[in-house]
Amino acid sequence: MVDVLWQPPEDNAMARFRAFVGKRIGRKLHSYSELYDYSIKHNGEFWLLFIEYAQIPFLKPPAVAMEIRSPWRKSQWFPGSYANWAQMALQNRRNDTKLAVESFDEKGARVKWSFADLYRRVAAFQQLVQSEGLSKGGKLAAFMPNTEETLLTLLASVSCGATFSSTSPDFGVGAAADRLTQFNPQILVASAYYFFKGKKISVLEKIIEISKKVEALKTLFIFRAEKPDVDFLQQTLPQVKIVVVTVEEESAEEIRFAPYAFEDPLYVMYSSGTTGLPKGIIQGHGVIINHVKEHTLHCGSSSADKIFYYTTCGWMMYNWLVSALCFGASLVLFDGNPFHHGSELLFKLARETGLTVFGTSAKYLTTLMQHKFEGKEILQKSKVRLILSTGSVLPPEGFRYVYEHLHPSIHLASISGGTDLNGCWALGNPDEPVVSGELQSRGLGMAVEIFNDEAKPVVDEMGELVCTKPFPSMPLGFLGDTDGARYKSSYFDRFPQLDVWAHGDFACLTKRGSIVLGGRSDATLNPGGVRIGTAEIYRVLEQIGFIEDSLIIGRPMKEAKDDEEIVLFVKLQGENLTDEQISVIKNTIREKVSPRHVPQKIFQVKDIPYTINGKKVELAVKYIALGRAITNRETIANKDSLLEYEKLLKA
Numbered sequence: 264m265v266d267v268l269w270q271p272p273e274d275n276a277m278a279r280f281r282a283f284v285g286k287r288i289g290r291k292l293h294s295y296s297e298l299y300d301y302s303i304k305h306n307g308e309f310w311l312l313f314i315e316y317a318q319i320p321f322l323k324p325p326a327v328a329m330e331i332r333s334p335w336r337k338s339q340w341f342p343g344s345y346a347n348w349a350q351m352a353l354q355n356r357r358n359d360t361k362l363a364v365e366s367f368d369e370k371g372a373r374v375k376w377s378f379a380d381l382y383r384r385v386a387a388f389q390q391l392v393q394s395e396g397l398s399k400g401g402k403l404a405a406f407m408p409n410t411e412e413t414l415l416t417l418l419a420s421v422s423c424g425a426t427f428s429s430t431s432p433d434f435g436v437g438a439a440a441d442r443l444t445q446f447n448p449q450i451l452v453a454s455a456y457y458f459f460k461g462k463k464i465s466v467l468e469k470i471i472e473i474s475k476k477v478e479a480l481k482t483l484f485i486f487r488a489e490k491p492d493v494d495f496l497q498q499t500l501p502q503v504k505i506v507v508v509t510v511e512e513e514s515a516e517e518i519r520f521a522p523y524a525f526e527d528p529l530y531v532m533y534s535s536g537t538t539g540l541p542k543g544i545i546q547g548h549g550v551i552i553n554h555v556k557e558h559t560l561h562c563g564s565s566s567a568d569k570i571f572y573y574t575t576c577g578w579m580m581y582n583w584l585v586s587a588l589c590f591g592a593s594l595v596l597f598d599g600n601p602f603h604h605g606s607e608l609l610f611k612l613a614r615e616t617g618l619t620v621f622g623t624s625a626k627y628l629t630t631l632m633q634h635k636f637e638g639k640e641i642l643q644k645s646k647v648r649l650i651l652s653t654g655s656v657l658p659p660e661g662f663r664y665v666y667e668h669l670h671p672s673i674h675l676a677s678i679s680g681g682t683d684l685n686g687c688w689a690l691g692n693p694d695e696p697v698v699s700g701e702l703q704s705r706g707l708g709m710a711v712e713i714f715n716d717e718a719k720p721v722v723d724e725m726g727e728l729v730c731t732k733p734f735p736s737m738p739l740g741f742l743g744d745t746d747g748a749r750y751k752s753s754y755f756d757r758f759p760q761l762d763v764w765a766h767g768d769f770a771c772l773t774k775r776g777s778i779v780l781g782g783r784s785d786a787t788l789n790p791g792g793v794r795i796g797t798a799e800i801y802r803v804l805e806q807i808g809f810i811e812d813s814l815i816i817g818r819p820m821k822e823a824k825d826d827e828e829i830v831l832f833v834k835l836q837g838e839n840l841t842d843e844q845i846s847v848i849k850n851t852i853r854e855k856v857s858p859r860h861v862p863q864k865i866f867q868v869k870d871i872p873y874t875i876n877g878k879k880v881e882l883a884v885k886y887i888a889l890g891r892a893i894t895n896r897e898t899i900a901n902k903d904s905l906l907e908y909e910k911l912l913k914a
Contacts, residue, residue, distance in 0.1 A: 424521025
């Protein structure tokens with residue numbers, strides 16, 4: 264018996280699109296399942312119909328959706344067409360007084376710009392970066408917090424036809440440099456400081472160290488800089504031109520939007536890189552087409568919406584969020600700690616700004632749940648209709664918490680994909696019910712299957728999440744990977760006999776078409792040859808009151824190298840782990856998960872390691888257990904926590 268928490272209204276964005284497609288192809292599509300099947304079997308036709316339906320403005324529209332090549336990762340999307348997503352966002356709204364963006368930090372409101380305001384500021388900033396040599400094919404990087412300044416930088420960069428890449432200032436110097444030295448931009452845009460937990464945090468030293476390591480860097484644009492800051496930068500970076508900038512400059516001139524072909528690089532994104540050098544993933548405008556599909560169909564959003572996602576500029580959800588400008592939605596940006604002024608901070612922001620779409624991480628929601636936060640009084644008085652959750656697996660208890668303690672009739676969508684595709688494999692759906700613990704559906708046009716170890720598609724069985732056909736947002740390649748070997752080994756070597764993308768997620772496709780996530784497949788537990796996802800363990804541990812957080816790994820057994828033992832680390836609500844509590848943990852896992860997955864070792868720890876983007880760092884801890892080096896700790900928000908694991912696993 265499934266636990267249905269929300270039922271879709273009869274009239275919804277996905278149902279309207281389903282009717283449109285049915286009319287165009289001459290047969291009625293009775294369900295989302297039929298629409299999804301059509302989008303996979305007639306992949307190219309589907310994407311052209313979506314572009315027509317969404318009225319996406321191309322600089323030169325496509326005649327065909329794709330040129331299929333073998334292997335399919337080399338296929339080309341929308342050959343012969345040209346686009347520029349800054350043009351999609353701004354060109355037809357250059358005189359529009361409708362709100363485009365509101366920006367906030369921990370101190371409160373920063374700016375409130377209409378589309379006309381944004382256009383004039385982008386026009387001025389484009390002229391400035393062009394005067395420093397940025398043009399089509401150039402590279403600009405942002406080392407910035409999530410503010411209006413970064414949005415301005417991004418749009419100006421894209422309007423020039425450049426490749427854009429962003430890294431959050433809360434990254435350590437090593438992690439930021441690992442990314443930006445690969446990208447090697449000619450222009451770096453940075454902010455002298457940001458605020459977090461009420462503190463003004465200078466990043467001048469980081470900017471200097473990064474700038475010294477980026478060989479191609481010619482110009483540094485610096486926001487929020489005082490004269491002493493500028494003098495310091497000029498003294499320490501004599502080889503770099505320092506340009507002080509603000510968001511106040513405007514221009515009445517028309518923006519000339521450079522055309523991108525779909526094989527031209529738009530973004531460079533980065534994998535987490537916790538156990539090695541992060542991959543520099545090159546992406547084109549297919550990402551934007553997929554984003555608009557996810558926003559308008561899977562979220563049901565339109566120009567009437569006001570959309571928020573709690574994210575840094577080092578996470579793909581930032582790129583996803585700002586794409587909403589393409590269909591005229593308004594953005595709300597927030598930079599800071601969401602708990603600085605109490606658990607209600609972001610919900611108060613939602614109520615006061617009239618947000619309709621509220622995006623966050625599963626970690627944020629489970630933290631609220633652990634703190635027993637009651638948010639109904641605030642959220643039910645807001646206009647929020649959709650809550651999005653990603654970053655890690657939201658357990659069934661997290662679903663129930665949202666409906667019981669935040670809003671009883673809201674649409675909650677757990678979504679999952681990856682930085683690699685800058686989008687989702689599975690996500691929300693306004694045309695399907697919300698079932699506790701499940702992602703509502705696979706994304707339209709994304710040929711997602713679950714394979715067992717024999718490379719056979721399975722249903723109602725855990726296995727590897729794969730994609731079997733081309734999709735618009737697949738990477739163009741990796742930085743430095745001239746022969747494509749790293750790209751191939753990253754996604755296509757798991758099932759070498761087949762041409763399929765294996766994403767590295769352990770998941771289950773239900774008979775109803777929904778997805779249940781089991782965690783990363785490289786962290787899957789496999790004692791006695793019985794595989795289980797770590798998410799299944801976390802789900803039951805979160806029901807134990809004295810456990811605040813946990814992390815679980817498998818490591819080879821000394822007496823049987825072909826088998827593994829389960830090692831569990833727990834962060835407690837109270838003081839010291841007792842024998843009685845150990846018994847509770849083991850019995851709970853034995854009864855609610857599996858006797859084979861009862862941990863042989865349970866350690867109490869002070870903290871659980873997470874990436875800066877809020878993902879639990881299982882693989883780094885597993886590397887410690889295996890005696891492997893962790894070559895990039897800077898991406899871990901609380902990297903010092905690993906020292907405790909090193910001591911425990913060596914004991």
